[in-house]
Amino acid sequence: MDTNDKPKKQESGNRGFDFKLIHKDSSSEARFGKIVTPHGEVDTPVFMPVGTQGTVKGLTPEMVDDQGTRIILGNTYHLYLRPGHELIRDLGGLHKFMNWHRPILTDSGGFQIYSLGALRKITEEGASFQSHINGSRHFISPEICMEIQEALGSDIMMCLDECVPHPASFDYAEKSLDMTLRWARRCSAAKKNDHQALFGISQGGEYGTLRRRGIEELIDIGFDGYALGGLSVGEPKEVMREITAEFTPLLPEEKPRYLMGVGLPEDIVESVHHGIDMFDCVMPTRNARNGMLFTSTGKVVIRNARYRDDGSPVDSKCDCYTCRNYSRAYLRHLFVAGEILAIVLNTIHNIRYFMNLMQKIREAIKEDNYKAFRQDFMSRL
Numbered sequence: 286m287d288t289n290d291k292p293k294k295q296e297s298g299n300r301g302f303d304f305k306l307i308h309k310d311s312s313s314e315a316r317f318g319k320i321v322t323p324h325g326e327v328d329t330p331v332f333m334p335v336g337t338q339g340t341v342k343g344l345t346p347e348m349v350d351d352q353g354t355r356i357i358l359g360n361t362y363h364l365y366l367r368p369g370h371e372l373i374r375d376l377g378g379l380h381k382f383m384n385w386h387r388p389i390l391t392d393s394g395g396f397q398i399y400s401l402g403a404l405r406k407i408t409e410e411g412a413s414f415q416s417h418i419n420g421s422r423h424f425i426s427p428e429i430c431m432e433i434q435e436a437l438g439s440d441i442m443m444c445l446d447e448c449v450p451h452p453a454s455f456d457y458a459e460k461s462l463d464m465t466l467r468w469a470r471r472c473s474a475a476k477k478n479d480h481q482a483l484f485g486i487s488q489g490g491e492y493g494t495l496r497r498r499g500i501e502e503l504i505d506i507g508f509d510g511y512a513l514g515g516l517s518v519g520e521p522k523e524v525m526r527e528i529t530a531e532f533t534p535l536l537p538e539e540k541p542r543y544l545m546g547v548g549l550p551e552d553i554v555e556s557v558h559h560g561i562d563m564f565d566c567v568m569p570t571r572n573a574r575n576g577m578l579f580t581s582t583g584k585v586v587i588r589n590a591r592y593r594d595d596g597s598p599v600d601s602k603c604d605c606y607t608c609r610n611y612s613r614a615y616l617r618h619l620f621v622a623g624e625i626l627a628i629v630l631n632t633i634h635n636i637r638y639f640m641n642l643m644q645k646i647r648e649a650i651k652e653d654n655y656k657a658f659r660q661d662f663m664s665r666l
């Protein structure tokens with residue numbers, strides 16, 4: 286696809302946010318950049334651990350920071366339901382509330398509402414839904430979505446969107462896209478705090494004509510960054526990768542590009558190749574709680590009997606606290622025994638693995654060596 290005819294962007298005019306594209310790899314579309322926010326700077330490409338309810342599960346904020354994390358994700362839907370955005374606002378905002386003083390991106394809650402299935406109803410006005418906690422009824426419109434995220438005080442907010450399921454008909458995807466674009470305009474108009482950035486989200490399912498039109502209209506509205514959404518919803522991996530490869534180049538070069546909900550290491554490495562800057566996923570923390578650890582030589586399922594008397598660290602190439610101090614045998618013992626410490630130590634390792642991976646990715650880009658890095662990484666899968 287020829288991407289030289291990309292539409293001209295509109296400026297969003299945010300005061301507290303900036304993105305600096307510092308270097309493009311000569312062997313790929315991979316980019317090294319820097320996001321500037323009121324709570325600090327973030328080198329990209331970056332992976333954001335998910336702190337859905339105001340915590341990265343299993344770790345204190347200091348532990349999360351110690352692994353090299355420079356930005357985390359919080360969720361509008363969950364924090365709205367409990368403890369409530371107004372309470373968080375009255376207690377000084379999400380950064381103070383959870384004692385995390387680096388940048389925070391808040392997801393709009395669109396994916397969580399989509400996940401409710403029969404418990405939600407989407408209309409032009411917004412999303413009506415029942416709480417998954419107690420069945421209470423709620424309504425979030427684009428305007429309310431902005432109100433919640435501004436109360437939370439995140440550095441980066443996301444527009445409310447409708448996540449299209451897979452598979453979906455063209456007619457459904459088109460109507461959904463049109464509504465998502467109208468919601469994006471309403472979010473942009475409702476935004477009041479010019480020290481918080483606002484990202485638009487590309488939808489359109491797997492239909493290229495819809496994706497292209499949606500991106501063009503988002504650029505016309507003008508946002509501080511742009512995300513590819515509606516992926517990791519059950520589509521084949523090839524579809525996700527094809528959409529990422531085809532449509533990332535259409536997103537403005539001078540703005541951050543965010544691939545939402547994608548977190549397998551090989552998918553991150555592949556997506557960076559096409560120019561993606563930001564990632565988030567629950568995979569490092571969820572897998573840690575389930576006893577699956579990422580390593581430089583593949584995945585380790587720590588409950589397996591083969592590790593019962595294994596005195597080696599999880600990953601001899603890892604510098605995390607867990608690998609420096611504990612053996613596979615000890616981690617297996619903790620996990621099989623149901624000890625809370627198993628979750629803590631596993632999560633420390635998995636978060637550090639992802640932070641190390643992103644550091645290696647950034648170094649390869651700066652050295653104009655990303656193509657070779659990608660080939661080497663994929664060869665070891």
